[in-house]
Amino acid sequence: MRSDNVTRGVERSPNRSLFYALGYTKEELERPLVGVVSSYNEIVPGHMHLDKITEAVKAGVRMAGGTPVVFPAIAVCDGIAMGHVGMKYSLVTRDLIADSTEAMALAHQFDALVMVPNCDKNVPGLLMAAARLNVPTIFCSGGPMLSGRLQDGRRTCLSHMFEAVGAYKAGKIDESGVEDYELNACPSCGSCSGMYTANSMNCLTEGLGLALRGNGTIPAPYSARLRLAKHAGMQVMELLRQNLRPRDIMTEAAFHNAETLDMALGCSTNSMLHLPAIAHECGIELDLEYANDISRRTPNLCHLAPAGDTFMEDLDRAGGVWAVMAELNKKGLLDTSVMTVTGKTLAENLEGVENLDPELIRPIDNPYSSYGGIAVLKGSLAPEGCVVKQSAVAEEMMAHQGPARVFDSEEEAIEAIYQGRIVSGDVVVIRYEGPKGGPGMREMLNPTSAIAGMGLDKEVALITDGRFSGATRGASIGHVCPEAAQGGPIALVEEGDLIRIDIPNCRIELLVDEETLARRRAAWVCPEPKIKTGYLARYAKLVSSAARGAVLE
Structure with missing residues (x-):
């Protein structure tokens, strides 16, 4: 095991003494060391609960015979950083996250990794790190926020909040109307509830094959999210046993699957920044213009906010990302031979998967449009x-x-x-x-x-x-x-x-x-x-x- 470099032999007695200083036992050091990269902090609503997700991941790792070791990753809240100099620091954190995670994982010789991100730059940053490190890795995000509800009963979300400021400036609503949005647009922990960048990238992580079903859609406050985290912790040990690594999964075909899913879901345009950067770390160059070829043959099946008036919790109830991929597969738009972190191929994963709400996930023969959500x-x-x-x-x-x-x-x-x-x-x-x-x-x-x-x-x-x-x-x-x-x-x-x-x-x-x-x-x-x-x-x-x-x- 890679961790033998820090835990085995007389020459590593000094290393072990430092583990003992941390409270680890001899028995724990005889097991694989699994780094759990926690993006928990108290400034990002999508990350405020990641301490609980991280603990659930650790429980799963222990149940499957590993020793979990937590270390942090930074995160910026794009909404709080918006409108001032802070927004200049958002995108650049992606590279800081990738670099610092690479440094921590190599310095301490972890055998495997569980990435626990959620918001905008953490997901691509940690995917870039996973590609560089290429040790068995699985992702478990924090999940989306629940949609809000205004006093008159209308559902709402963060993008409506930003637009409310413009409506106020135009004299369309008063200060009490702005406050209604302010108090109700973001009602829970989690990544903001529309198909924005964070949820786009968490869904595309499923499309790439690096996360279990529900990673992109199970709402953050649901207990199902904790169960998912435990299963992710258990599954990383299986990946270690199989020696199934990120670059075995993130193949060129997997990236094209993710681009296809991107078009069907109507994801954020930021995916056109992040997917090529992640692919670059895998030694794969994605031609930006090829996205148009994928868009031309991929129908747009979902109109989640801001394109429509439905939200991530609705997509989850409809069957989530796998239900969208099952629709795409009816027209042979995906390469289902690719391997995933389930230890199975995408074809095996999609067996028996159903679209539970054809109003929310349009059937492949009745799309919102015959072309995808993004154009170059x-x-x-x-x-x-x-x-x-x-x-x-x-x-x-x-x-x-x-x-x-x-x-x-x-x-x-x-x-x-x-x-x-x-x-x-x-x-x-x-x-x-x-x-x-x-x-x-x-x-x-x-x-x-x-x-x-x-x-x-x-x-x-x-x-x-x-x-x-x-x-x-x-x-x-x-x-x-x-x-x-x-x-x-x-x-x-x-x-x-x-x-x-x-x-x-x-x-x-x-x-x-x-x-x-x-x-x-x-x-x-x-x-x-x-x-x-x-x-x-x-x-x-x-x-x-x-x-x-x-x-x-």
């Missing part, structure tokens, strides 16, 4: 691509042309929106918010929520080299590459330039002639970095925008 657009404004959650775009905005309203930061754009300076037909352009330019590639949930709250989401488009939350709806197009700080065409847009968006044909064009663009490019000077010292400054120098959102070279 290319054109003169984004030669290397940009991403839109097309399942959350109103029909009338699928094709749009309008004048650019240009802003060099999120704050400038929000001020203009709330002052009524953005009108029907406009295309809001927010730039210098990419990985280098931000630095940190902030999420643009505040401006899109402001547009929706002001009632303009079916009339105004938004384009940015930043990124969008899974909570975003409307014609919100992000991840524009090359970003402005790299001299991409988005840096050359001027006020009033016409921009054409054609989502069905995957095109985005800046309607300015080449001679004019060449003149602007010759005059362009990159602005001074917004943050010049500390981790973000170092990160901005290392990060490769072309690697799709912060894969460190």
Whole structure:
């Protein structure tokens, strides 16, 4: 066993003495050492209960003959970090999480790992670490929050809360209306209740084969989540016995399965940042444009918030991720020969799985749309691509042309929106918010929520080299590459330039002639970095925008 390096032989007597200082017994040190990576903290609602999940995982490991050893992973709450400098630190934590977990696991020579993440960057960060370390590993997330309920009985969630601020600014609701959302949008522990980034990545972890059934959908407050955690702890010992490792499971076919599931569920556009980064750690390069090929043949089967008015707890009752995959499998859209952490193939896992609510998970022959939830657009404004959650775009905005309203930061754009300076037909352009330019590639949930709250989401488009939350709806197009700080065409847009968006044909064009663009490019000077010292400054120098959102070279 790998842990023999720290527990066996006379030469390791000093190592064992330190384990004894921790209270471990000789009998415990004779068993496999299983690292349990706990993302518990007291600042993230999706993580506030992970101490209980971690204890359940430990119980499962012990029941199956292992010795669990807990160590931590950091986590940022994107909602609390939103709207200020803190959001610049969110995406970069993904790499910090991967790096620190790798360091801890190798320094202490664990035989296997159980990852206990939940919110936005912990899941991809720990998946990246799992791929690097390639020791038997299983994931058990903290699960989604329950949906909220307003005083008038309407169900609600965090994205509605952000939009309520815009509605207040537009005079559509008063302060008591905002407070109603404030007190009721987030009623429990867990990752926020719509198909946002955290829940998207937890569901896609099932799609990749690294988690047991229910990982993405069993609500955080349910006791079934504790039972799942115990089973994950037990199953990691079986993975160790079989020597079944993450890279045996996360094959190229598994990533394409995850992309297919992504399209069917209508996941967050952030998955287009995270899946390629995880695949990169496995030695697999995912072509961003290939996502369109998958989208064209994959029907969108779910309209969870913000695309619709259903929530993660509803998806769980309908049969969860496996029920969605069972529908996809009816048309042969998945490679079911892939291995999973159950110790079985995906085909074996899906035997007998039923869709328990055809209203929530549309049958494969009656989808919401014949194409998937995400589209990658290319054109003169984004030669290397940009991403839109097309399942959350109103029909009338699928094709749009309008004048650019240009802003060099999120704050400038929000001020203009709330002052009524953005009108029907406009295309809001927010730039210098990419990985280098931000630095940190902030999420643009505040401006899109402001547009929706002001009632303009079916009339105004938004384009940015930043990124969008899974909570975003409307014609919100992000991840524009090359970003402005790299001299991409988005840096050359001027006020009033016409921009054409054609989502069905995957095109985005800046309607300015080449001679004019060449003149602007010759005059362009990159602005001074917004943050010049500390981790973000170092990160901005290392990060490769072309690697799709912060894969460190």
